[in-house]
Amino acid sequence: MTIHLAPPAQAVDLGLPAFRSGLDDVPKIPTGADGSPLVKQTKKEFTSDQEVRWCPGCGDYAVLAAVQGFLPELGLRRENIVCVSGIGCSSRFPYYLDTYGLHSIHGRAPAIATGLATSRPDLNVWVVTGDGDALSIGGNHLIHALRRNVNLTILLFNNRIYGLTKGQYSPTSEPGKVTKSTPVGSVDEPFNPVSLALGAEASFVARTMDSDRKHLTAVLRQAVEHRGSALVEIYQNCPIFNDGAFDVLKDRDEAQARLVHLVHGEPIRFGPPGEDGLGTRGVVRAADGHLTVTDVADLTAPGGPGTNGLVVHDATSADPSVQFALSRLDDPTMAHVPVGVFRSVQRPAYDDMVRAQVGSAVERAGGPASDDDLAALLAGKDTWTV
């Protein structure tokens, strides 16, 4: 099935259809006749007066700058934005945004944000977390937030290392990682955060990079608009304890060979461009059903299936199996790393449904409860009078 998409409005087109927005119930800055905000917001207004205390060269700076630069675009009142974080380097993020911010405890940000988002539909709630925070100590809360589909934008900074505790391996570290706590190499199999999120019934899953601001911003735009839990994995460099973890994806030539840009509705091609200007490598379905990478030339050779043999990316498919298969193209050697929006499907958000149940109970009872209603509740059905 081909989905017809509106013409790309953004610099990086992720090719996704618009659904009910994650921001629908959040008050906006009043706009003029031309639709532009009457109060002009800039990055400066989203920058708090706190001195940023990440290490020089930390990838977090780039993400912070991208978010601060992106927020004015939403046209929201600053006071209606809340950033909730856990513990770790990235979880200091809220201190640097001049919005409401809650720096909580290790791994629990999704749980706290669930309570906040459920009780306050007028807020745009972000969760900022890292690979240790979200996938190790807080793994349970992350998967359940995704399963429930709470209206949250979750930024998962993945630097594949514990930074704040000074350099132990993390649940996304490659096997054999030599660190302070694993002097002869780690023996654990890492999580692939995208695979995990898809397995947890996430409705929106994307991956992007700290160093590609355009792509990062485009992904954020989609994530914030998504109604429900939007998980964005951000590959982020830790210059102190895991420097260069993603260098192969940042070198221009290497990146071209390895990064698989996912665009909804498009055949999945990457690698150095061929004569048609498109990538010379492509993703195809192997005979046993898994996805694999091949030279496009092999497809277009006489007797081959042609480019029709390429897998067309469908982020909106309700069945996540092909999206999951795409996430498995990645491996610790980063030979092929899909980036972009893996999945964006619309399904009811937990907080919307919880509020709807309360709302309909109030409605069925004929309106908000009165003191008399409370008195009737307290009395129950069997009373006696002395």
Next chain:
Amino acid sequence: MSTKTSVRVDRVVIRFAGDSGDGMQLTGDRFTAQTAALGNDLATLPNFPAEIRAPQGTLPGVSSFQLHFADHHVMTPGDAPNVLVAMNPAALKANLRDLPRGATIIADADEFTRRNLAKVGYTASPLEDGALDSYQVHALPLTSLTVKALEEFDLTRKEAERAKNMFALGLLSWLYTRPTTATERFLTEKFGARPQLLAANLAAFKAGWAFGETTETFAVAYEIAPAPAPAGTYRNITGNVALAYGLVAAARRAQLSLVLGSYPITPASDILHALSKLKRFDVTTIQAEDEIAAIGAALGAAYGGAIGVTTTSGPGLALKSETIGLAVSLELPLVVIDVQRGGPSTGLPTKTEQADLLQAMFGRNGEAPVPVIAPRSPADCFDAALEAVRIATTYRTPVLLLSDGYLANGSEPWRIPAVATLPDLRVDFATAPNATKDDGTAVFRPFDRDPVTLARPWAVPGVAGLEHRIGGIEKADGTGEISYDPDNHDRMTRLRQAKIDGIDVPLLEVDDPGLADEGIDGAGTGQADLLVIGWGSTYGPIAAGAQVARQAGTRVATAHLRHLNPFPANLGDVLRRYRRVLVPEMNLGQLALLLRARYLVDAVGYNRVRGLPFTSTEIADAIAKLAQEGSL
């Protein structure tokens, strides 16, 4: 009309006991509702295994429900039953040792088969071999009588047998002259959609009543007159329901939404069940993935301006510790309810205990003071919930409310308060910046404190000009910015402690009849030598035990603590006024430890951890023992 005579008695303790599947809790509940409707004072004690259906007919599968009702004020579910209803040999065997000689046993003789007797190690039927000669035994074929009564219905034998608890209820209702309309209405509601089952249950219930009236087994019926009570409208209520209603009432009086984050755990789950049905009162319930997420969701909602509540039992409280510490650091209102059960670890999930006091007081890293309060009876859970919300919102702090398994499932009559008389719990949210910078711009300082309460502003997202960041890292006094300054940490630690220490709690009242009689204030001759002080659900047994001791001529005073942190300001004075202080607790001496440490008094503990509430006799004996020692 009955031709039998009726005899007036002042009090009765009945225990219904049967297999987990026999419906003893329902039978007890219905008998209680009928008794409440009659106006007797009462107290109940359900006692059931953690297993949902242990093997049928075995000792681990026995479930019981004890009810004490009287024509006077009742303070406990009764030390020992006057009447045991035993639906099978296991129920008889498990409960016989609690029965005083001369008590009445009503047993379902049909269930005393060789097979059922063997399951619990009886070689001969105790109904026939003389083992029960010192009791008044009524061995009645309850099962076959029920089946016979339901012959006209299109039911299998098994289905008909299941109504035997209604037959027993009908019989006991006749025997104690209980009004039946409440049970008939209850059955109509429960089985309204299934007319056949409704008719069968009603028929079994009425057959039980009629059997009592006509059989020669029972010569008389008993009457227990209504107990005198303050004027008002009453209902019967369990502790868990009273807690749920108290929370709803508190949220209404605060004019805020109520958000419960909870993870199912015995014996607290019924609060979640009750609140999940009350959505129309602007109640949101979130059944979280675990205990930690449950309190996290509650805290998130509190941050957003709701009354955030989490409910749990001891093991869950352990998991919530870190988040309670975060709430202490953030200084946000939060109500944490621990319905205590036997511990440690999984312990005794369905049995009561008071051994989480020190966990509530100290179970966190760092200096993390938390107010602790405890209800003293099932109905008092309602007031305790309101008090927890008052402290949480006034002082912007998490509050721990310690209920227990006995209060949770036990019930008593409750004089229903008028909504308008409940405390006004409206809160003041921060609405504008509270300080000015040197350059004249207005700023918001999230940790500037109220000079009286030391509470910080409750500044919820959505208010322009108050954007601020807070977290679990130490904050600079006033600005709330991250601060690692040594003096600041020392100051903030002391401020947080001072805020809790300064919570306004009522003075402790002492019940010392000697003082009251003689009107002497202080160390007069009328004052007792011995003070019995307790907390939580031991209130009833302590009051009843002291009464027994007083009747025996011992001068004894009692006092009961609702507030365990901070303690009432006069507690030290009260303790020092008495030569001996006895502290009965269902733990190994946790309150006693606090009293000894705080006030340097030689408090003596009376401690049992049997998973059951104290009996008044146990307390009276402990009082007598200490009084004797004291007189030496």
